[in-house]
Amino acid sequence: MRTLELGLGFSAARMQAFYVLTKPRVNALIVFCAVIGMFLAVPGGLPPAATVLYATLGIACVAGAAAAMNCLVEQGIDARMARTRGRPLPRGELASLEVAGFATVLGGGGLAVLYLAVNPLTMWLTLATFVGYAVVYTLLLKPRTPQNIVIGGASGAMPPVLGWAAVTGEVSGDALLLFLIIFAWTPPHFWALALYRTADYTRAGLPMLPVTHGPEFTRLSVLLYTLILFGVTLLPFATRMSGWPYLIAATLLGARFIHYAWRLYRDYSDTLARRTFRFSILYLSLLFAALLVDHYLPG
Numbered sequence: 528m529r530t531l532e533l534g535l536g537f538s539a540a541r542m543q544a545f546y547v548l549t550k551p552r553v554n555a556l557i558v559f560c561a562v563i564g565m566f567l568a569v570p571g572g573l574p575p576a577a578t579v580l581y582a583t584l585g586i587a588c589v590a591g592a593a594a595a596m597n598c599l600v601e602q603g604i605d606a607r608m609a610r611t612r613g614r615p616l617p618r619g620e621l622a623s624l625e626v627a628g629f630a631t632v633l634g635g636g637g638l639a640v641l642y643l644a645v646n647p648l649t650m651w652l653t654l655a656t657f658v659g660y661a662v663v664y665t666l667l668l669k670p671r672t673p674q675n676i677v678i679g680g681a682s683g684a685m686p687p688v689l690g691w692a693a694v695t696g697e698v699s700g701d702a703l704l705l706f707l708i709i710f711a712w713t714p715p716h717f718w719a720l721a722l723y724r725t726a727d728y729t730r731a732g733l734p735m736l737p738v739t740h741g742p743e744f745t746r747l748s749v750l751l752y753t754l755i756l757f758g759v760t761l762l763p764f765a766t767r768m769s770g771w772p773y774l775i776a777a778t779l780l781g782a783r784f785i786h787y788a789w790r791l792y793r794d795y796s797d798t799l800a801r802r803t804f805r806f807s808i809l810y811l812s813l814l815f816a817a818l819l820v821d822h823y824l825p826g
């Protein structure tokens with residue numbers, strides 16, 4: 528295919544490479560959870576459209592910048608793993624300096640939108656989330672401890688809190704419940720993948736749980752965190768933040784996730800681990816969709 532040269536070194540292929548750096552599929556779900564936080568923050572009504580628009584744009588830009596920074600810092604590691612060696616930096620499609628510039632402009636722009644068009648609290652919380660992922664998780668925890676994703680998961684769990692803060696200007700107990708759900712979800716989400724990608728992580732020298740503690744302990748950990756997750760997902764109903772429709776959805780989805788985790792524990796295969804990982808994404812998407820639907824159902 529002929530690339531469209533636009534001058535200044537921009538081409539369709541390079542634009543595509545910058546887009547890939549922002550990990551668009553992961554961030555689509557992150558932004559989805561933030562948007563749901565915005566809607567849940569308003570009892571029985573709709574949040575202002577301009578706030579939703581600007582907050583979504585700002586959070587998406589900062590999340591994209593965080594992903595690009597992660598790709599920049601980890602280009603050496605990414606080159607050693609089969610799953611990530613096709614990324615733009617290891618392939619030499621982009622230079623480090625360009626990526627640093629891209630992340631700075633994207634992240635700075637996102638923060639400016641949040642500060643000017645949403646509110647300062649949301650900007651500061653989003654900045655803290657960026658630092659949590661790009662610095663604390665990527666630089667400090669990931670190369671050091673198998674608890675990296677448990678602690679680092681705190682920044683991945685922030686989006687609904689950011690959405691809530693954008694609309695209300697504060698962080699409430701309900702927003703913290705949404706945080707807890709993603710926080711408890713992250714370990715089974717990631718360790719399911721790490722189980723069938725252990726060779727990658729060993730080669731890259733990263734101390735992920737299956738590398739340091741073996742597959743059996745990791746499978747047990749997936750099962751235990753999935754049970755904790757199930758308990759946590761009951762809290763919105765217990766606190767009357769959500770009603771019966773949510774409870775039914777959370778129970779059905781939770782039962783399915785526990786079933787996956789149980790089978791993974793008892794009768795492991797890479798195929799099952801891959802399916803469990805894929806299900807974890809569907810699970811979180813549907814659970815948050817259920818929170819939203821429940822919020823607007825009459826009664």
Ligand code: HEM
Pocket residue numbers: 552553554556557560610664676679680683684709713716717720808811
């Ligand atoms: C520290 C926390 C997390 C870790 C370590 C983690 C790890 C991963 C990894 C390694 C992948 C595979 C990516 C790839 O192959 O390109 C992945 C995929 C994914 N993650 Fe996570 N994740 C975390 C948090 C989250 C959060 C908070 C969300 C959303 C709320 C999320 C949503 C997704 C989605 C949607 C995918 C699938 C991407 C695709 O289909 O290409 N993750 N995650």
Ligand SMILES: CC(C)=CCC/C(C)=C/CC/C(C)=C/COP(=O)(O)OP(=O)(O)O
Pocket residue numbers: 550553557586589590593594597601611653656657660682683686
């Ligand atoms: C709103 C905002 C600033 C959000 C930032 C937080 C954020 C982007 C969390 C996503 C978590 C994520 C992409 C983990 C991938 O793990 P990894 O980096 O270990 O995966 P990899 O091996 O694929 O690079």
